[in-house]
Amino acid sequence: MFSPDKNESGSALPEAVARHLDADELLRLTSDILAIESHRNAPGHETPVATHIRDVLRSEGIDAELKDVCDGRCNVIAVLPGTGSGPTLMFNGHIDTVPPGDMPRAFEPHIVGGNLFARGACDMKAGVAAQYYAMIALKRAGVPLAGDLIFTGVVGEEDGTSEGSLDVIANGPKADMVVVAEPSDLDVIVAHKGFDYYRIEVEGVPTHSSRPTNGVSAIYKAANIITAIEERLIPRTNERLHQLLGAASVNVSAVIGYARNEMVTAVRRAPGDKPAGAVVPDICTIYMDRRRIPGETLAEIEAGFEALLNELRAADPSLDAKLFFTPGSEDLYSHPPLDTDPSHPLVTECLRLAAQEVGIPPVPKGVPYWSDAALFNAMQGTPAIVFGPGHIGVAHSNSEFVPVHELIKAARVNAGLALSLLS
Template sequence: MSSASIPASARGLDELLERFREDEILRISRDILAIESHRNAPGHETPVATHIRDLLAAEGIAVELREVRDGRCNVIAVLPGTGGGPRLMFNGHTDTVPPGEMPQPFAPRIIDGQLFARGACDMKAGLAAQLYAMIGLKRAGVPLAGDLIFTGVIAEEDGTSLGTLDVIENGPRADMVVVAEPSDLKVIVAHKGFDYYRVEVEGVAAHSSAPHNGVSAIYHAARIVTAVEEDLLLRGLTRSHPLLGSASLNVGAIIGHARNEAGTVLRQGPGVKPPGATVPDTCTVYMDRRRIPGETLELVKAEIDSWLADVRGQLPGLKAEAHFTPACPELPSHPPLDTDPTHPLVRECLRHAEAIAGIAPKATGVPFWSDAALFNDRLGIPAIVFGPGNIAVAHSDGECVPVHELIKATRINAALALSLLGSV
């Protein structure tokens, strides 16, 4: 790509995209995929953030690293406009899950049109598509009315979203956000939120040779789980979202034992006496509740409390309490995403995705969660999820992204920025 500016009379999308080089897009993708940035890697995300900073700085783009916690850094870049237009933010997390059993996880390679590496799908290909779009606009010298911002953030995969929360609290500010999670190049405007709950059940311990002298917390917990399936699930199914359907709930774990045998339960292994000599006097049922837009945390809490009160009324002697369980101190609750599908951000992304990639111009919703919801929920600004790759292969030992989607995502990002921010 030539660094010469496009003449004023020829400034436009076609001229911009003609200068994009697929080999460069792939090189940038491979370079960031080759850098480990999972929780067990030295420096966690900071080495890849440093690489991105250096890449953008070499292009003359204003960029900085900002420490969020324990040396872990967000990378923030701005391609400034004249100030007469809106501010668009490209956002994505720079961390990945650990390599697991994936073969050659940090040796990016293309096989049958798929780029394989840990983080290829989730979500470094999406980051590369955003980065190269910004680089292309900078090289072309296309004047923008509004700012184009890039934020590569930490700690999405560990569930805390510390990086995006830092951007929300400390800036830079934006009017619209595109989060590059894998979407198959579909434009995602809604997804479910999720929260954790636990039901703590109390029983009465007794010697297992005379169980009638005790009250099994596990037996009572089993009845609670049945009540979840037969009643609590139905209470949430009466509400629906046009893109997401109904809410959902999952019982993820049931842990019960006698308190005086807790050590035996936790240390169970070959040659260790199994628990069972005491009627269990404690049991906890763990649940996660996926809520749809319109369902508040307070509504769901009240619904669970009401349901459990009904269960207690049907089971005399049941001692059980429900508790909302914060996911983590930094992000206790994960809100849903609900962006207006008629907003210009959505309309323009749909238009370019159809023109460049042949994607049907229809906004969609997904059940998985993303940082997009935080911009939507905490700042009240429209956010969408848009990126290459299919979420079904994220975190898997065969993680990959279609090369053609990576190239098209880059072009769509550039076209979106050009049409939203406007040349002057």
């Protein structure tokens, strides 16, 4: 491990590495990729920005390739090889963003008040740039590494499928440790909640609304279920606690009820139009978002929902309601939580470096949002953390930004982490 004494650049890194980490150069590299659209509506999706990153890395003598994942969408994968006598470390970040929406100058990176504004500045191209710039600095410095340093810029995170990271997990390259560059305010994140979607479909009996007692309203039945979720299931769920994440949670996110034979009419009518037909509704679907903490299983969660429905069926034998699980995608059945051991060297070294370079207390944190780090952790058993510049609260917003001063700090920590773990 290198000395914690600060050098002339104000960094604890060896001078041979620190002199290749220039804040202005990193700002330019970051701005370059922010100017390239890489959302689901952009021509080529992520491939243009992946190609740009590949070319930048190749110009530095780093082995970098595009890997087709699906429909012409490409990951960019780069390797700074070690001697093979040490562990491997992967820097990972998604290179797609959400669409620009109403954000002004979304693809014209500009600085206001020390903050860099653009779509993807926070989530998460700044973090990605800080990762591969650290790799560039190590290459320029000629520092020998015992293990490989890998960079994977991946596709498909923002559309909820995480196809890019899943492809890395399935086909390589493999790593012993992973750092995902989601915005963390430069805190070291070792835990976050998982999430999954459920729905309850409630059946009723349709009839003409002039004689409602001849039918059974699925909406009224669903209302009783929603009340029970709020009054019984949510308090039970909130009893499940995690030291860093707090309580598990369940949220009713949408309710849709209608009469089957009036469904098309109901969907076509705009808000404010007359009601969708004179029929007692015979179907109502309750959509739920369940945030789970480490240690909870899908079977336990499903059992909790079923227990509630059984209680309601006992009180109302006519209740016809069924629970369904909604997979995230064909390839991503569930979104697991992240749970990395805080005593692992990946964590302790990143905490030490962040304390030196950023000036934050060396305390691991948990966050409520989800990231691809959980996939490496849950599917491969690989220790993974989240570490990156920016604040999640401005992600996807029309005023998305990243503090400029956090860019170089993130790159310094990344370079130091690779040195510490791989040298």
